[in-house]
Amino acid sequence: MKEVRDVVSIHESSWAPHEISVKLGQEYLHSFYTHVVQSPYSFGYVYTYGNTVLSYAVGFHDYQMFNDYLKGKIRFRLGIIILKRLLSRKIGWADISNLLNDGEKLRKARYPKYHLGALALAKEYRGTPLGREAIMGAIEGVLREFEDKGYPGCWGLCDYINTPMRKCLTRLKFIEVDIINFGNRSVVLYERDLVDKDV
Numbered sequence: 680m681k682e683v684r685d686v687v688s689i690h691e692s693s694w695a696p697h698e699i700s701v702k703l704g705q706e707y708l709h710s711f712y713t714h715v716v717q718s719p720y721s722f723g724y725v726y727t728y729g730n731t732v733l734s735y736a737v738g739f740h741d742y743q744m745f746n747d748y749l750k751g752k753i754r755f756r757l758g759i760i761i762l763k764r765l766l767s768r769k770i771g772w773a774d775i776s777n778l779l780n781d782g783e784k785l786r787k788a789r790y791p792k793y794h795l796g797a798l799a800l801a802k803e804y805r806g807t808p809l810g811r812e813a814i815m816g817a818i819e820g821v822l823r824e825f826e827d828k829g830y831p832g833c834w835g836l837c838d839y840i841n842t843p844m845r846k847c848l849t850r851l852k853f854i855e856v857d858i859i860n861f862g863n864r865s866v867v868l869y870e871r872d873l874v875d876k877d878v
Contacts, residue, residue: 682725683712685732693799695838697864699777700797702770707760710753711797712737720745721796724820726813733810736798736817738824738833742791777861784836784868787857793833793873795821818851825873832872839865 687708694701700708715721715737723737739745750757764770785791798818804810825833835853837844845867853869 726816733813734800734817737796738821739794742794790832793830795835
């Protein structure tokens with residue numbers, strides 16, 4: 680699938696090098712995004728201009744069920760990827776600890792099932808009007824799908840030092856819920872209500 684290849688390329692070049700998904704490499708990313716497309720628990724939107732994918736955003740109807748689905752599909756392959764990356768020193772034991780403590784980030788989440796997940800804008804469009812339109816369009820596609828399904832709210836996660844994305848989430852009416860320290864980095868848990876509580 681061309682879109683999966685394009686999304687993997689954007690992820691590799693746009694996400695910070697210290698992100699575990701980037702450290703796990705292209706083989707892992709291709710498998711992850713392929714299963715996002717195939718799983719009943721996830722979906723995604725891409726924003727295209729002509730034949731070029733500018734941005735993407737992924738949503739999860741049930742984040743834990745997707746993780747279980749993914750582990751069931753790629754458990755052996757993931758083990759090999761992790762071992763190869765450890766041996767080549769692309770990842771360290773702190774990264775393994777962060778993977779094992781993934782559930783810690785949801786300790787204060789009110790809507791743990793419904794997740795605005797991986798998203799990115801191609802680097803060459805950052806700071807441009809078209810780039811802003813592209814990333815907001817992809818994210819709003821995910822949020823619209825959540826709203827259409829009648830979900831009460833959703834959550835998103837952002838690296839503490841990623842100021843532009845934190846501002847973007849605030850503009851989209853996400854509220855900071857928790858700061859989680861993973862030892863070598865901190866991430867911020869955001870949530871957004873999707874239904875009007877006063878109705």
